[in-house]
Amino acid sequence: xxxxxxxxxxxxxxxxxxxxxxxxxxxxxxxxxxxxxxxxxxxxxxxxxxxxxxxxxxxxxxxxxxxxxxxxxxxxxxxxxxxxxxxxxx
Numbered sequence: 001x002x003x004x005x006x007x008x009x010x011x012x013x014x015x016x017x018x019x020x021x022x023x024x025x026x027x028x029x030x031x032x033x034x035x036x037x038x039x040x041x042x043x044x045x046x047x048x049x050x051x052x053x054x055x056x057x058x059x060x061x062x063x064x065x066x067x068x069x070x071x072x073x074x075x076x077x078x079x080x081x082x083x084x085x086x087x088x089x090x
């Protein structure tokens with residue numbers, strides 16, 4: 001299912017125009033991205049949590065140049081589904 005499919009389904013169920021639903025979905029996703037960018041986690045009860053994880057510094061190899069490089073500590077976004085979400089998928 002794509003974002004366009006989600007917008008279409010919500011428009012059918014609510015009777016609201018697709019343009020308005022599109023703007024709401026875009027705003028929702030932008031707000032999640034902005035929150036994670038500020039280092040704040042987003043908790044949606046019954047759905048899941050968007051969290052920021054920190055990856056530790058590590059040493060890796062560049063096999064084409066046969067050298068070792070150090071990858072610095074960095075943050076990545078992650079999603080952890082709620083138990084009810086996981087149960088419904090199973």
